[in-house]
Amino acid sequence: MTDTITLIATAKFGLENVVREELAGLGYGRLRVFDGGVELDAALADIPRLNLWLRSADRVLLKVAEFEARTFDELFEQTKALPWEEWIGVDGRFPIIAKSVQSLLRSARSCQSIVKKAVVERLKAHYHTDWFPETGAEYVIQVSVRYDVVTLTLDTSGAGLHKRGYRAAAVEAPLKETFAAGLVLLSQWQPGELLIDPMCGSGTILIEAALLARNIAPGLQRDFAAEDWPIIPKTVWREARETARAAQLPPTEGLIAGYDVMETAVLLSQANAQKAGVADDITFAQKDVRDLWIDRQNGVLISNPPYGVRMDEFQAINQVYISLNKTFRKKWGWSVNILTADEKFPDYFKRSRPDRARRFYNGRIPVHYYQYDAKP
Numbered sequence: 001m002t003d004t005i006t007l008i009a010t011a012k013f014g015l016e017n018v019v020r021e022e023l024a025g026l027g028y029g030r031l032r033v034f035d036g037g038v039e040l041d042a043a044l045a046d047i048p049r050l051n052l053w054l055r056s057a058d059r060v061l062l063k064v065a066e067f068e069a070r071t072f073d074e075l076f077e078q079t080k081a082l083p084w085e086e087w088i089g090v091d092g093r094f095p096i097i098a099k100s101v102q103s104l105l106r107s108a109r110s111c112q113s114i115v116k117k118a119v120v121e122r123l124k125a126h127y128h129t130d131w132f133p134e135t136g137a138e139y140v141i142q143v144s145v146r147y148d149v150v151t152l153t154l155d156t157s158g159a160g161l162h163k164r165g166y167r168a169a170a171v172e173a174p175l176k177e178t179f180a181a182g183l184v185l186l187s188q189w190q191p192g193e194l195l196i197d198p199m200c201g202s203g204t205i206l207i208e209a210a211l212l213a214r215n216i217a218p219g220l221q222r223d224f225a226a227e228d229w230p231i232i233p234k235t236v237w238r239e240a241r242e243t244a245r246a247a248q249l250p251p252t253e254g255l256i257a258g259y260d261v262m263e264t265a266v267l268l269s270q271a272n273a274q275k276a277g278v279a280d281d282i283t284f285a286q287k288d289v290r291d292l293w294i295d296r297q298n299g300v301l302i303s304n305p306p307y308g309v310r311m312d313e314f315q316a317i318n319q320v321y322i323s324l325n326k327t328f329r330k331k332w333g334w335s336v337n338i339l340t341a342d343e344k345f346p347d348y349f350k351r352s353r354p355d356r357a358r359r360f361y362n363g364r365i366p367v368h369y370y371q372y373d374a375k376p
């Protein structure tokens, strides 16, 4: 087997270029961005590295093959021709997940069972057995069919990369950690600058910022599917973890602050920050955004105000917007970044039009990330 492999860092719609920037920052070149991810040439040792270090990506997939297929026979034969035994051991578990978009092979379920059959046939011939107990390491095979092109990948991450392991519990509507990291990376904030989230909920945005400031690899506290793969020596994982631990920087006291009107949210944020190892980097306090008092001329605000459903909630949210406008209207040295489903936010925040308005989905809800840059 060659040591040169192709990896795909999958990304939430709208965060692909943030993932590309992250990969470039980690030293990777020849990055191919597509809707939903970034593809790159890599070595086996990059599987631990990317899983440990990527902040805004959803998963790291190993690309096994890409080919055109318009019939189930073509799908079967081309899948069976691939050297699955190089990855999957005789006791490996290999569940299949399939999706199909705009293709003649329309039924994802049929693609799933054809690929399963083809891989089983291949492994039968190689291992000279008819029986696969599937009790060993897990190799989730993802089958993606788009415009009649089939991409077969193995999921190296296991649980999605947002599962960092620091969030014990969450308030209502928490952001995914990977999304929160993406919002921080899309902002003008640089470690060493003041950062606040006045509606911090479970603290996700600030914890992700603190991890970034401390150069803490976000995956250090969890494990990954490919850790059980015999093909990647345990020492490679150990070394990647040791290198990551050695790269951590000391705490940056007093520059990151979070507030929330709910005491439970403040306690939760503190507990989460503690678990993430950044409790010393963030100050949390109970405060209503209407009582927020800013005496500094420069800083960055990143926040995700509540979305309203009922009338009384709308009124409360309008009050939140009015307060933000009052506090920051003349603070030109502050960059303000608001993630909200509410398209009315720019009508309330009158400092200027947003410098950028990006669109995302938070779960199934379409949301906007309104960004107002700091101006001299």
Ligand SMILES: C[S@@+](CC[C@H](N)C(=O)[O-])C[C@H]1O[C@@H](n2cnc3c(N)ncnc32)[C@H](O)[C@@H]1O
Binding pocket: 170, 171, 172, 173, 174, 175, 176, 180, 198, 199, 200, 201, 202, 203, 204, 205, 259, 260, 261, 262, 265, 287, 288, 289, 290, 303, 304, 305, 306, 307, 320
């Ligand atoms: C959508 S949640 C934020 C979720 C957060 N980004 C996270 O990932 O956990 C909105 C938060 O705003 C808080 N909130 C609502 N009204 C507020 C107010 N007037 N002042 C401060 N916080 C408020 C709520 O308690 C809730 O925790």
